[in-house]
Amino acid sequence: MKATPREWLVLALLVLAVGAATQWWAGHQRRAVGEQLAALARPGDIRMLSSETCGICTLAREWFTEHRIAFSECLIERDAACRSEFEATRSPGTPVLLVRGQALVGFDPQRLRQLLQPAG
Numbered sequence: 845m846k847a848t849p850r851e852w853l854v855l856a857l858l859v860l861a862v863g864a865a866t867q868w869w870a871g872h873q874r875r876a877v878g879e880q881l882a883a884l885a886r887p888g889d890i891r892m893l894s895s896e897t898c899g900i901c902t903l904a905r906e907w908f909t910e911h912r913i914a915f916s917e918c919l920i921e922r923d924a925a926c927r928s929e930f931e932a933t934r935s936p937g938t939p940v941l942l943v944r945g946q947a948l949v950g951f952d953p954q955r956l957r958q959l960l961q962p963a964g
């Protein structure tokens with residue numbers, strides 16, 4: 845059975861609607877996590893050990909800034925103390941987020957939120 849042009853149009857519109865809804869939901873979730881982190885994070889809670897060539901570091905920096913999340917950052921290539929701190933974590937790469945003293949390798953807003961939420 846061959847589909848009519850009208851059926852193809854309905855299918856295309858359905859695919860577009862599902863795609864738009866998925867994008868909206870993902871954006872909503874990112875904003876919600878960002879708002880929660882902004883409310884939980886205090887100056888000094890998040891320190892990012894990053895690298896000049898790290899794309900994920902750039903993404904994390906932009907995300908923190910966009911959501912107005914308090915964080916500090918140092919670059920392992922420019923700061924010897926930062927480099928030592930990074931080496932002490934034995935991380936395979938950057939970024940390393942030090943969250944209230946706990947090392948989180950990579951950038952994961954959901955995990956970050958878990959580490960910042962009060963116990964209990």
